[in-house]
Amino acid sequence: MDQEFDALRKQIQELTARVSRLEELQKSAATDPGAPSDIFEPKARMATSGDAAVEAKKRTSSAGASLESRIGAQVFNRIGIFAVLIGMAWFLKFAMDNHWIGPGIRIVIGLMAGTGIILWSERFRRKGYSAFAYSLKAIGSGILYLALWAACTIYQLLPVEVAFTGMLLVTVCNGFMSWFQNAELLALYAMVGGLATPLLLANNEDHEQVLFGYLLLLDLTALGLIFVRPWTRLILLAFAGTGFYGIVWYLRFYEDPKFGITVLFSVVFFVLFAVAPALMSKEGAAGVNSRLFQGQFLLLLLPLVNAALGSFEFYVLLDHSGRNWVRPWAAVFLALFYFVVAKVPIRQKIEQNSVLLDSVHQAISVVFLTIAIPLKACGRWIPLGWLAEGTALLWVAHRQAILLLRYLSVGVLTIGLFALVLLNPSTGSTLILNAQFATYLAGIAAFGMVARIATVETKRGQDKSWAKIAAGSIIAVNMLVMIAVCLQIHFYWQGRGQDAWDSFGLHRMYAQFTYSAWTMLFGAVLLALGFWRQSALLRWQALVFIAGSIGKVFLVDTSQLSQGYRVLSFLGLGAFLLAVSFVYQRNWLNLRRQGPTGK
Numbered sequence: 271m272d273q274e275f276d277a278l279r280k281q282i283q284e285l286t287a288r289v290s291r292l293e294e295l296q297k298s299a300a301t302d303p304g305a306p307s308d309i310f311e312p313k314a315r316m317a318t319s320g321d322a323a324v325e326a327k328k329r330t331s332s333a334g335a336s337l338e339s340r341i342g343a344q345v346f347n348r349i350g351i352f353a354v355l356i357g358m359a360w361f362l363k364f365a366m367d368n369h370w371i372g373p374g375i376r377i378v379i380g381l382m383a384g385t386g387i388i389l390w391s392e393r394f395r396r397k398g399y400s401a402f403a404y405s406l407k408a409i410g411s412g413i414l415y416l417a418l419w420a421a422c423t424i425y426q427l428l429p430v431e432v433a434f435t436g437m438l439l440v441t442v443c444n445g446f447m448s449w450f451q452n453a454e455l456l457a458l459y460a461m462v463g464g465l466a467t468p469l470l471l472a473n474n475e476d477h478e479q480v481l482f483g484y485l486l487l488l489d490l491t492a493l494g495l496i497f498v499r500p501w502t503r504l505i506l507l508a509f510a511g512t513g514f515y516g517i518v519w520y521l522r523f524y525e526d527p528k529f530g531i532t533v534l535f536s537v538v539f540f541v542l543f544a545v546a547p548a549l550m551s552k553e554g555a556a557g558v559n560s561r562l563f564q565g566q567f568l569l570l571l572l573p574l575v576n577a578a579l580g581s582f583e584f585y586v587l588l589d590h591s592g593r594n595w596v597r598p599w600a601a602v603f604l605a606l607f608y609f610v611v612a613k614v615p616i617r618q619k620i621e622q623n624s625v626l627l628d629s630v631h632q633a634i635s636v637v638f639l640t641i642a643i644p645l646k647a648c649g650r651w652i653p654l655g656w657l658a659e660g661t662a663l664l665w666v667a668h669r670q671a672i673l674l675l676r677y678l679s680v681g682v683l684t685i686g687l688f689a690l691v692l693l694n695p696s697t698g699s700t701l702i703l704n705a706q707f708a709t710y711l712a713g714i715a716a717f718g719m720v721a722r723i724a725t726v727e728t729k730r731g732q733d734k735s736w737a738k739i740a741a742g743s744i745i746a747v748n749m750l751v752m753i754a755v756c757l758q759i760h761f762y763w764q765g766r767g768q769d770a771w772d773s774f775g776l777h778r779m780y781a782q783f784t785y786s787a788w789t790m791l792f793g794a795v796l797l798a799l800g801f802w803r804q805s806a807l808l809r810w811q812a813l814v815f816i817a818g819s820i821g822k823v824f825l826v827d828t829s830q831l832s833q834g835y836r837v838l839s840f841l842g843l844g845a846f847l848l849a850v851s852f853v854y855q856r857n858w859l860n861l862r863r864q865g866p867t868g869k
Contacts (some may be wrong), residue, residue, distance in 0.1 A: 353366045374427060380417030384410040401455065407447065414440045415467040419484075423477050428513060430480060438487055445491045454501045464488045465511035476523040482535040485512050489542055497549050505546050509572065512539055513579055520586075522734075529591045538585070540580035544675030546613060547572055547627055570630055577608070577634045581641075598646035605638035636663065636678045640685070650694045650709045656686030664739075668723050680739060683720065687713070687746055693754065701762050710754035717746040741807055748811050752792055758783050765843040782826060786839055789819035816847070 387410030395403035415437065422433030441464065448457035465488065468481055492508040495501055516539070524532065612631035615752050643655035660683035667676035690713045696707055724740035727733065763781035793815035800809030 275279065340356075361572075376582055377417050377421045377425070377427060380413055380420070383415035386410070387413065395451075401451070404453055404459055407444070407456055410462050411440060411444050411460050412463030414465065414716045415464055419467050423475070433480075434483060434487070437484055441487050445495055449495060449498060452499070454499070454504070457495055457504050458500055458507065459501075461488065461492060461507050461511075461717065465507070465515075467505055468515065476519075478519065478523065478528060478531065478535075481515065481519065482539075485515060486535070486538065486542075489539065490513075493542060493546055493549065495548065498608065502550065505543075505550075506572065507548075508702070509543050512543075514613040516583070520583075524590070526591050526720055529587065533584075533587060536580070536583050536626060540576065540583075541607075543576040544573065544580075544607070548611070565590055570626070571766065573627070573630050577604070577638075578738070580604070581638070598642045601642035603636045605642065607637045608632075608635040632672070632674055633678060636682065640682055650690075650705065653686045653689035654709060654712055655680055656689060657713055660686055661716050661719055664723055668727060676735070676739075680742075683717070683746075686716075687750075701758060704761070706761075707754055707758055710750050710757075714747050714750050714754075717743045717750070721747065744807060745811065748796065750787075752815065755788055755792070756785060759788060783839060786819055786822055787842070789822065790842065793819060820847075 308492075334615050380849065388407050391403040391406035391410065393403075394406065418433050418436045418440070420429070422427040422430060428436075441460075444456070444460035444464075448454070448460065468484070489508045489512060492504045496505050520532075581601070581604060584604075585597060588600065590593060608631045612635065639659060640656065643659065644652050647655050660679045660681075663675055663679035663682060666672070667679055694709050721740050721743035724736045724743060727736035728740055759781060763778070763784070791821045793812045796808050796812035796815065800806070800812055
């Protein structure tokens with residue numbers, strides 16, 4: 271025994287010495303890169319390569335596993351929720367048709383079942399099955415909505431006030447649970463269940479106040495939640511559901527006696543969704559960059575769609591009730607509303623989204639103001655209104671330095687210019703002193719004021735776009751002068767040629783000759799102004815008008831004028847062109863040195 275004990279002790283000492291040597295080798299390898307590698311390195315490499323192979327295998331199967339998990343855990347889960355809600359609704363209907371249980375018992379069973387499912391779901395949430403627990407809460411909430419709706423609208427067991435109180439409690443409880451548990455999925459499930467309730471229990475009867483009051487509760491809850499949580503999809507879902515029910519109800523049940531209450535609900539929903547993007551939480555606003563679709567949709571498309579849908583509703587309601595005189599004032603009111611919304615500071619706005627949202631509201635305000643003019647005015651007053659609006663907007667953009675308002679004013683002025691030419695028929699019997707010529711003078715004055723404002727800003731040199739606006743306004747002034755005088759020439763000779771058919775051709779010849787003379791004269795005036803003001807823009811416009819007069823003389827006057835007037839036309843054109851050529855050959859403005867654009 272002593273010998274065996276000594277041998278065992280000797281082996282232990284040898285093993286201890288080996289372990290000490292191995293530890294020393296590992297320490298030297300860690301401190302000295304040139305030291306011999308560890309004896310266990312091949313094994314370590316084998317272990318590392320084995321782990322890498324396992325990870326690669328996991329990655330290759332992750333895509334399929336993720337898709338499978340998504341379908342099984344999410345898609346089937348949501349389909350199951352809808353299936354249970356539909357099954358419960360059909361069960362209630364089946365029980366009612368067969369008179370199995372009385373109405374009161376049915377409502378009590380529904381309330382107990384919904385409450386029990388919600389309480390039961392908390393057990394799964396505590397065990398970590400959050401998604402499944404939220405699904406059960408959505409089912410329970412939907413059953414509660416179904417029971418309260420049926421008790422109020424189908425069986426008349428509860429007065430409207432009591433039913434609304436119950437719906438309010440369910441909605442508030444769902445909102446509180448989703449906020450407290452920070453569960454957007456639960457909020458979405460609850461909103462879907464709430465929106466599905468009226469559709470599942472529709473009985474082809476009109477309950478306007480109950481329906482829209484109920485939808486208002488849902489929308490207010492969604493608005494409160496996006497105020498504290500970054501859940502932009504919730505307000506989008508509420509807007510889509512409210513719009514759907516509003517359109518369907520109008521097509522089926524609207525009548526003129528319901529005008530007042532319908533307009534009231536329309537205004538409330540319109541204002542609610544108009545201010546919703548401004549009340550979005552800071553986290554939701556910051557999510558515009560991280561969640562591009564949701565954030566941009568909320569900040570841009572939601573205000574635009576809400577404005578379009580709201581204006582269409584007001585237009586249809588006023589037209590249906592015969593109150594067409596209110597429509598332009600409604601458009602003005604909407605323009606003022608969005609202007610105020612763009613100016614009112616909101617606590618939750620962040621800097622980037624505030625600028626973006628204010629720009630959208632300003633654009634909507636201008637659009638409504640532009641729409642109000644043709645709704646109120648008619649004839650030539652429409653282009654005059656647009657020109658006045660565009661000039662006023664440009665002046666405000668000049669005073670307040672608002673870039674978007676500047677571009678919007680240019681758009682309104684462009685619309686007004688085309689409308690001035692198209693919606694300004696000849697009226698009156700006096701040359702020059704008639705409404706048509708007066709309208710053109712007003713347009714010339716408007717674009718002259720625009721050119722003046724833009725020229726002042728151009729001299730400051732802060733933004734090059736002002737120079738383009740000034741140039742475009744000057745071109746518009748010259749075009750309007752040319753068209754206005756040509757229309758008066760036509761008016762003069764047409765009136766004289768109506769007395770006798772034989773003289774109609776003679777007066778038409780006089781008119782053509784006058785057109786040519788006026789075009790050359792106006793081109794000469796513009797050219798002289800261009801040389802005097804040293805403006806290449808005026809000179810180029812003059813050359814364009816001169817080129818037009820050349821084409822008219824060669825293409826029209828040769829066939830329309832008599833021989834004598836033809837000679838005068840060509841001689842006058844030739845003399846005028848030689849004079850212009852002489853001026854350019856003298857190079858009084860050193861245009862050859864400056865280039866084709868001049869100063």
